[in-house]
Amino acid sequence: MHAPVQFIAKNMRVDLGLIAGMIREKSRVLDIGCGDGMLIDFLYRTKQCDARGLEIDMAEVTRAVTHGLPVMQGDADSDLANYPDSAFDYVVLSRTLQAVEKPQEVLRQMLRISTYAIVSFPNFGHWSLRLQLLLGGKMPMTKAWNRMWYETPNIHPCTILDFFNLCDREGYKIEQWMAADEEGARAPWRKSPALANLFGEQGLFLLRKA
Amino acid sequence: MDQSPIFAETAHQSVTFADGLMLDCGRHLQNLTVAYRTYGTLNAARTNAVLVCHALTGDQYVAEPHPLTGKPGWWNALVGPGKPVDTDKKFVICANVLGGCMGSTGPRSPHDERPGEPWGVEFPAVTIPDMVRAQKRLIDHLGIEKLFAVIGGSMGGMQALAWSALYPDSVFAAVPVACAAYHSAQNIAFHEIGRQAIAADPFFYGGRYWAEGVTPERGLAVARMTAHITYVSEAALTRKFGRRLQNATDLTLLGDRFEVESYLEHQGSSFVRRFDANSYLTITRAMDLFDLATDHGGTLSTAFTGTKTRFLLVSFSSDWLFPTAQSRAIARALNHVAANVSFVEIMSDKGHDAFLLDEPDFHRTLRGFLAGCAEHAKL
Numbered sequence: 302m303h304a305p306v307q308f309i310a311k312n313m314r315v316d317l318g319l320i321a322g323m324i325r326e327k328s329r330v331l332d333i334g335c336g337d338g339m340l341i342d343f344l345y346r347t348k349q350c351d352a353r354g355l356e357i358d359m360a361e362v363t364r365a366v367t368h369g370l371p372v373m374q375g376d377a378d379s380d381l382a383n384y385p386d387s388a389f390d391y392v393v394l395s396r397t398l399q400a401v402e403k404p405q406e407v408l409r410q411m412l413r414i415s416t417y418a419i420v421s422f423p424n425f426g427h428w429s430l431r432l433q434l435l436l437g438g439k440m441p442m443t444k445a446w447n448r449m450w451y452e453t454p455n456i457h458p459c460t461i462l463d464f465f466n467l468c469d470r471e472g473y474k475i476e477q478w479m480a481a482d483e484e485g486a487r488a489p490w491r492k493s494p495a496l497a498n499l500f501g502e503q504g505l506f507l508l509r510k511a
Numbered sequence: 512m513d514q515s516p517i518f519a520e521t522a523h524q525s526v527t528f529a530d531g532l533m534l535d536c537g538r539h540l541q542n543l544t545v546a547y548r549t550y551g552t553l554n555a556a557r558t559n560a561v562l563v564c565h566a567l568t569g570d571q572y573v574a575e576p577h578p579l580t581g582k583p584g585w586w587n588a589l590v591g592p593g594k595p596v597d598t599d600k601k602f603v604i605c606a607n608v609l610g611g612c613m614g615s616t617g618p619r620s621p622h623d624e625r626p627g628e629p630w631g632v633e634f635p636a637v638t639i640p641d642m643v644r645a646q647k648r649l650i651d652h653l654g655i656e657k658l659f660a661v662i663g664g665s666m667g668g669m670q671a672l673a674w675s676a677l678y679p680d681s682v683f684a685a686v687p688v689a690c691a692a693y694h695s696a697q698n699i700a701f702h703e704i705g706r707q708a709i710a711a712d713p714f715f716y717g718g719r720y721w722a723e724g725v726t727p728e729r730g731l732a733v734a735r736m737t738a739h740i741t742y743v744s745e746a747a748l749t750r751k752f753g754r755r756l757q758n759a760t761d762l763t764l765l766g767d768r769f770e771v772e773s774y775l776e777h778q779g780s781s782f783v784r785r786f787d788a789n790s791y792l793t794i795t796r797a798m799d800l801f802d803l804a805t806d807h808g809g810t811l812s813t814a815f816t817g818t819k820t821r822f823l824l825v826s827f828s829s830d831w832l833f834p835t836a837q838s839r840a841i842a843r844a845l846n847h848v849a850a851n852v853s854f855v856e857i858m859s860d861k862g863h864d865a866f867l868l869d870e871p872d873f874h875r876t877l878r879g880f881l882a883g884c885a886e887h888a889k890l
Contacts, residue, residue, distance in 0.1 A: 351851075353852075359858070362853075362854075362855050363855050363857070363872055363875075363876055365853075366823065366853045366855055366876050366879055366880055367876055367878070367879035367880075368879055368883070369879045369882045369883020369886065370853075370883060371821065371851050371883070372853055373824075373842055373846075373852055373853055373854035373855075374839075374854055374856060375854075380843070380846070383846040383847055384846050384849060385847060385848065385849055388849035389849075
C-alpha cells in the first residue's frame with residue numbers, strides 16, 4: 302500500500318524525506334509546524350499534493366508565504382479544532398509532538414481531521430540519554446535535546462516505547478513505523494521496538510484510526 | 512471659512528448601466544455609473560485581471576497621481592510595473608465604490624426622481640455587498656469571467672471578503688488586508704462621532720448644503736481627524752510628534768500648539784478638498800452595516816462553504832482598528848471549510864495605516880502569494 306521511500310530531495314532535511322515517502326501522490330496534506338514550508342513545497346512539486354502548512358512562528362510563516370506557499374500562523378494545540386472532519390488525507394507533525402501542550406489531544410484532532418497521521422519525535426529512550434542520566438545524574442543534553450530543562454520548549458519528551466503504548470491505549474493502528482538517526486537516515490531496528498528504542502534517535506510513525 | 516471649489520467638474524473614466532442596481536435595502540437605483548481606472552493589459556484569455564478595492568476615503572486612482580490633489584496613487588508602492596501587484600503581467604482594475612464621490616453613483620449623482628438636483632442625504636443606504644455587485648457589473652462589462660485576484664485593505668478588505676462570498680467562482684485568489692468580517696462596536700462608535708460632527712456643522716443644512724452653495728468643511732474635517740487617530744498607533748504618534756511644540760521650544764501657555772495638533776488639522780483640511788460629506792456618511796454607514804456572518808445565517812464559515820478561492824489574510828501587529836484577532840477569526844472560519852488559507856501578521860508599529868505604507872514584509876508576502884497563485888492558476 303505505502304511504497305517504501307524512493308528518493309530524498311538533496312537539500313531537504315532528511316527525515317522530511319522519510320515523511321514524504323509515506324505520502325501518496327495527489328493527496329491533501331496539512332503539515333503542522335511546517336517551518337518555512339520545505340515539506341509542503343516538496344509535496345506539491347514532486348507529488349502534486351494539495352499541501353498546506355500551520356506554523357506557530359510568524360517569521361517562518363512570512364518566509365513560507367513569501368515563497369508562495371499556503372501557510373497560516375497557528376498553534377497545534379488550539380487550531381486543529383477549527384478544521385472539519387476528514388479534511389485531509391495526511392496530517393504531519395514532525396518533531397513537534399514533544400513541544401505541544403496536550404499531545405494526546407493533538408493526536409486525536411489529527412486523526413479526526415485526517416485519515417492518516419504522520420508523527421515524528423526525538424526518542425528520549427536513546428542509549429546516550431539513558432547513559433547520561435545514569436552516570437551524570439542530570440538531565441541529558443544531545444543534539445536533539447539541546448536546551449536546559451528550565452528553558453526547553455520540549456515539555457513532553459517520550460520514548461518510542463511510550464509512543465507504542467499511547468497508540469495502543471488510544472486504539473490507533475500503526476500502519477508503518479521506523480527509527481531513524483539524527484540525520485534521518487532510516488535505522489535497521491524494524492523488527493524490535495525495544496532495540497529501536499535504545500538505538501533510534503527519532504521515531505517516525507504512520508497512524509490511522511483502527 | 513473659505514469654501515473650497517466644488518470638485519464636480521473633474522471627468523472620470525466610467526461606464527453607466529442603464530438598468531441600474533437593486534440594493535440590499537430594497538430600493539432600486541435607476542442609474543448605475545461605475546468610475547474606474549485600469550493599469551496594464553488584459554491577456555487574450557482574460558485570466559490576468561486583478562481587482563483592487565479601495566478603503567473608506569480612497570478612490571480608483573490607485574497607481575497614478577490623484578487628479579485633485581496631485582499626490583501619488585494611494586497604493587503606488589504596491590501596484591505598478593515590477594511592483595508586488597505587477598502591472599507588466601497583471602491587468603489591474605480599481606473602481607470608485609458605490610456611494611463614493613469620484614465618479615461612481617453616490618450622493619452627488621443626480622436624484623432618480625428629481626434629476627435636476629443631487630441625491631444628497633436621500634441617497635439610499637448601501638452595503639458592502641452592494642458595492643461589490645456594482646463592481647461585478649464592471650467586471651462583466653470588461654468581459655472578465657474570473658478575476659485572478661481581489662485585493663483590498665480595510666474597507667477594501669471587506670469588499671474582498673464579500674467578493675469571495677458572493678462570487679466564489681469569479682475569484683481565484685482573495686487578499687483581505689487589515690480588515691474584519693464585521694464592523695465592531697468600537698469602530699461604529701468612532702464613525703458615529705464623525706457623522707455627528709458633520710451633522711453639527713452649521714453649513715450641513717440637513718445634508719442639503721449643495722443647495723446653499725457651501726460644504727460642512729469643519730464637521731467633515733473633525734470627522735477625518737477623529738478617524739485619523741484610529742488609523743495610527745500610539746507608538747507611531749509618539750515617534751512622529753512626541754510632545755514637541757509647533758514653532759516653540761518650551762510651553763509658554765500663550766497659544767502654544769503641539770505638533771500633533773497641527774498635523775491633525777492638516778489631515779482634516781486637506782481631506783475636505785477632495786471628499787463629499789454625504790459620501791462620507793453613506794460609506795461609513797455601509798462599513799458599520801457589514802457583518803458577513805449575519806448575512807450567512809450567523810456562521811461566518813457558511814459564507815465560504817465549498818470555496819476554491821485561495822486566501823491570504825494579512826494583519827498588522829499595532830493595528831487596533833482591525834486587530835489581528837479579527838483576521839485570525841476569518842482564517843479560522845476558512846479552516847472550518849478546509850479552504851486554502853495563508854495568514855500572516857506583519858510586525859509594524861504604524862497602526863492600521865501600515866497597509867498603505869512602506870512595509871517590506873507585507874509587500875514581499877503579497878508578491879510571493881500572488882506568484883504562488885499564478886503558478887497554480889497556470890498564468
